[in-house]
Every structure is written in C-alpha cells, then in structure tokens.
Amino acid sequence: MNFLSGSIPLGIGMLSKLQYLNLSTNGLSSSIPPQLGDLSNLADFDLSFNNLSGSLPAELRGLRKLQRMLIGNNLLGGSLPVNLFPVPSQLQTVVLKHNGFNGSVPSVLWSIPQLRLLDISGNNFTGMLPNGSLNANASAAELNVSQNLFYGGLTPTLGRFLVVDLSGNYFEGPIPDYVRDNASLVSNCLQNLSNQRSLLDCTSFYTAKGLTFDNFGLPNSTQPPAGGSIGKNNKKVIILASAFGALGTHSTLGDIAATPVPSGSSPPPPGVSIDLSSLGDAFTYQQLLLATGDFRDVNLIKHGHSGDLYKGFLESGIPVVIKKIDLQSHSKEAYLLELDVFSKVSHSRLVPLLGHYLEKENEKFLIYKHMPNGDLSSSLFRKTDSEDSLKSLDWITRLKIAIGTAESLSYLHHECTPPIVHRDVQASSILLDDKFEVRLGSLSEVCIQEGDIHQSRISRLLRLPQSLEQGSSGSLTTSCAYDVYCFGKVLLELVTGKLGISASSDAQLKEFLEQILPYISIYDKELVIKIMDPSLIIDEDLLEEVWAMAIVARSCLNPKPSRRPLMRYILKALENPLKVVREEHSGSARLRTTSSRSWNASVFGSWRHSSSDVAVIPATSSARPEGGSSFKQSGASNSMGSGGQNGSGGQNGSGGHSSSHRRHSGEIFPEPFDEQDVERQN
Structure with missing residues (x-):
C-alpha cells in the first residue's frame, strides 16, 4: 500500500x-x-x-x-x-x-x-x-x-x-x-x-422478469411464509409526531400524525414523524460498502461524537461523507433528532444531506455531501510542500467564514419557530466547500431553546437532566445565548490564529481569555495587533476589520447570557465591520440608520455603560500575551512592542492603573444592554 x-x-x-x-x-x-x-x-x-x-x-x-x-x-x-x-x-x-x-x-x-x-x-x-x-x-x-x-x-x-x-x-x-x-x-x-x-x-x-413466482410453494397463498420479513416496499408505518413536529421556517409544532413510507425509501424509526422524501435518496448497504471499500480504515475521517465519519465515492464518482452510527455506543436519540431536523429545516448554510440507510437494527447511516476543504479546524492552517511551514487562510476568507457561520446560526435562532440551539458551535462543526463557503454540520446535538413552551417535550427526547447543563459560558446549553458564546470563541480563533480555542476546556478557555481580552478595546485599535495572528498580511482597512471582529467576539463572550448580542445583530456587525469601528467614533447619530443603531447598540452597549472597559496591561508582560496557554499557533511569535501601556481609561476618570492591579470580571467582560434595552431602540 x-x-x-x-x-x-x-x-x-x-x-x-x-x-x-x-x-x-x-x-x-x-x-x-x-x-x-x-x-x-x-x-x-x-x-x-x-x-x-x-x-x-x-x-x-x-x-x-x-x-x-x-x-x-x-x-x-x-x-x-x-x-x-x-x-x-x-x-x-x-x-x-x-x-x-x-x-x-x-x-x-x-x-x-x-x-x-x-x-x-x-x-x-x-x-x-x-x-x-x-x-x-x-x-x-x-x-x-x-x-x-x-x-x-x-x-x-x-x-x-x-x-x-x-x-x-x-x-x-x-x-x-x-x-x-x-x-x-x-x-x-x-x-x-x-x-x-x-x-x-x-x-x-x-x-x-416476465416470470411467475411460486408463492413459496403454497398455491393461492397471499401471505409470506412464517418468519418471512416484511419488505421495505410493502411497509406502511404509523409514526408519532416528533419533538420538533412541523418545525420549519416560522412553523409550529404538529400533533400526532400518521405518515406512510414513500416507495423506495428506508423505513424511519418508530416514534418520529419524518418526511423521508426530504431526506435525499434511500441507499443500499451494498452501495455504502462499495463507496467506502467495506469501511476500511484508510477512508476513516474521524471518530465523531455521534458516529464515525468515512469518505467515499458513489458509483457516479461523486465524493460523499458517510456517518456510521453504532447504536450500541452512540445515542439513538441523537440520530433521530438529526433526521428530524433535516426533514424540517432547509438552508444553504447547512451541510447537505444526500441520503440514508436505516434498515440495520444496530447501525444507521447518513450520507452527506463531501466538503472539499474539510472543516475550519483543519483549514485555518495547512501544510505546504515544505514540511516545516504552514499556509494560513487570508483575512478576507476568514471574514467570509465568520459571516457564513453567523448566517447559519441566525437562521436557526431567528427564522425557525421555535428557535433552534445548535449546541456544538466550534471550528470542527464549520464545514467548507470548494469556495470556502460555510456549511454548518454537527446537527445531532440541536434542541429547542430553553424556556420555549415546547421545551419539556424536547427534554424528554434528549433526556436532559432537570438541572440543565451549564458550561464555561455561564448559560444553559439549551439557550441561543450559549451558541453566541461558542461563536465568540470561534471568532477569537479566526483573529488570533490559535487553534483549539473553540473546542477548549473551561480551564484552558479561562486562561486564554485572561491573556487575550485585555487587548480588545473599542478605544485603541493598535492593541489588537498584539494578539492578531502574525501570519496575516493586512493593510489599514483590513486591520480595522480584524479589530471589529475582535470587538464582536468580546461582546459574545459576556458572562451574562442576557447581555450578549443576538445572532442577527452579530451578523449585521460582521457584514459591516468598518461601520462597527468607524461609526462608533463618528460622534454623529445622523450617520447611522435605524437598523445600524440596533445592532451597534447590541455590540457596543457594554462600553457605553461600563466604567472600566480596558483592562490593565502589566508593565512586565510582553506585547504578545504569553503564558501557559495550550493552544497552538502558526508562525513565529514576534514581539511587536512592549510595556507598561495602560488602557485608555479616560471615561472613568481614573487615569492610569497600577500594573499589579487585579482585573475585575467587568473589566475583562464588558456588559452590554439587556436584550430588552436593545430591542427598545429599534
């Protein structure tokens, strides 16, 4: 070989x-x-x-x-x-x-x-x-x-x-x-x-074939022999309404329904209302074996949390990714939920599902369109012909990826009724096609936002504990604010080039944020240079875009979930990065449209109402934050200045700060308006 x-x-x-x-x-x-x-x-x-x-x-x-x-x-x-x-x-x-x-x-x-x-x-x-x-x-x-x-x-x-x-x-x-x-x-x-x-x-x-079947040796028989299986083309399955019911764009939950299995489709699992006609083609197991070479290890992409992913080729030559789900080691509810989501939501920013094979009792298979550029975690830096060097994504592509991801999350949060929480927003979930357009994957963890009237039904489906999960974000993992927090980590990964931020543990993330967030200020653009990925080659305008993305990321990472910006405002800010940093300092409200004021208020409310935005940079620290961070970064870490530079603390009238001053959480995490305050400005 x-x-x-x-x-x-x-x-x-x-x-x-x-x-x-x-x-x-x-x-x-x-x-x-x-x-x-x-x-x-x-x-x-x-x-x-x-x-x-x-x-x-x-x-x-x-x-x-x-x-x-x-x-x-x-x-x-x-x-x-x-x-x-x-x-x-x-x-x-x-x-x-x-x-x-x-x-x-x-x-x-x-x-x-x-x-x-x-x-x-x-x-x-x-x-x-x-x-x-x-x-x-x-x-x-x-x-x-x-x-x-x-x-x-x-x-x-x-x-x-x-x-x-x-x-x-x-x-x-x-x-x-x-x-x-x-x-x-x-x-x-x-x-x-x-x-x-x-x-x-x-x-x-x-x-x-133009032939006569012998009816299993039983003349005039109209039933299959004892123990005979029921063929997939002969099934009519009564299916209960799923947790999402008729979930879709501005749709509502449905009641119990009966759905026949379309001809030529694999039977859906009992208890879930799934429109198989919207789930692509019904593949045969033989086709999957052929596509993956009997699922040999050389075609294994990775062991995912909801199944093993294999690369394969259909008989037509089309490359695909096949998720093999072993129900003895993976949650049955996860794959049911993913099927349900794909049957009821549709958006160009979600990874395309090409088909399925569901007939094996202990194994299920989902077939997706292959994304030539993999996911963000593997595409941010790629090896070149030289073994010792890496090629990184340029800034324009990084901003494009951030906007595409925000579009997918904005759709789930604001265009689906009830809102859908992704719950697994990280670099490995952000898939990239041949033009680096985003297709959001990892849909096996989604749920309806906590607090929705339908949440109890979702809790039963996902078997969430009564005390719902809470992570480093400080928010329930069943809230849209949790997605916003995780998206903030992805943005920092794009800005700093530090791999693994979005998939980090709570302890690693805390350490990283303590190093990075003091360098993100709406009052000092030059600070962001000290945490920016050194492999980026940018001019002054692009530097302002980097600065804007860092500001948006910091707002997303507010420890108070209710004070994080909504995803639709985050999308607007990323689509208009120069407005984020230039209009904020224009001093004239006439320069802003009503919609601009809405998302600007959502992102910038923290700095208007916080007495201490910029944290102290200790005099003994190097210009680029160092320390025991476990995150990888490409390229040399060149020093770009040093020293006892204090933040622009003019707004609080305090002048400077002692370099030994311990930063309060409010200094690291700005506090935007409550969401209700933001909405009132519309």
Missing part, C-alpha cells in the same frame, strides 16, 4: 516477463488499460481497493497464465465480456466483489477446473445458475454470489462448492439435498425458510 493516485501507467503492459502485479489499496482511478492484457506471463493480478471505473477490457483474455484475479472493491461496472476468461484457464481465485457489474456471468467461469474461490458478491449480476454437476470433484471451492440479482431454482452446480453464500438474491423453490447445511440463504424467495423476502418483493421481481 503506497497511496498511489492517478491512472495505471500504460507502459506496464510492456513488461512482458512480469509475473506479479499488486497495485491494491491505493487511490488509483480511471479505467483498467487494455494494454495489461499483453502481460502473457502474469500469474497474480491484484487491483483491489482502488477507485477504478469503467468496464473490464476484453483484452484481459490474454492473461493465459493468470492464477489469481483480484479486482474487488472498485467502481467498475458494465457486463463482463463473454470471452473474458480464456479456455483452458489456470485461474484458482477470482474476486470481483463490491463493484457495479451487471448482466450474466460468463458460463466458462462456473466450469474452470482449478477454481477454488469465486467471489462476485455485491454487484448487480443476474440470471440463473447453470444446470448440471460441473467438475463435482472440486469440493474444496468457495462460492459467494451474495447481494446480486440471481433468481430461479438451486442447481447441482452448487454441489462442487464446500462453502456457499447465496444471500440477498431472488432464488426460489425448495432446498435440494446437495446444498450444504452451512450455506447462507437469507433474503431470498426460498421455500420453508425463515428470514426470506416478502411475498410482494418476490412477486414484483419475478413479474418484472
């Missing part, structure tokens, strides 16, 4: 003496070149676990000495050429599993004398098994044709195989004596067996 990418070089076909070719478990794409058929001495051919597409070239027939053909777990498709396998053949192992092959299997493949393993599972092969006992002496062989579209009766051909897996097809009829007891036969249409497909499923399949 070398993590090779690109296409297979055509020149390999010129290595006429090559006997062993193993390119497995890489990222090879494009099609299999026909020139490989010129390798007449090749005995072992392994291209498994790549992203190869197209069909198998008929030229591979030239591999007459081939003993092992391993091409499983790719994106290959089409039908197999009739003359693909030479006669006579030395093949002992053929593995074509987990691709997209269709059509019938060449008859010669069933009759190769030396064949010991034939695995064509996880494709779309169809047709009937060949008749006759072919090479019955080859009893040590293994056959796996599971998860295909084979049909008809079981034939003596199976007698030559020691291990047989026929599951997930449409075989019908009785079980012959020559089928071994250890054969896997689930999810077929066979007689006198449990765990078979439903009558409707089997009948529909055979009718589409």
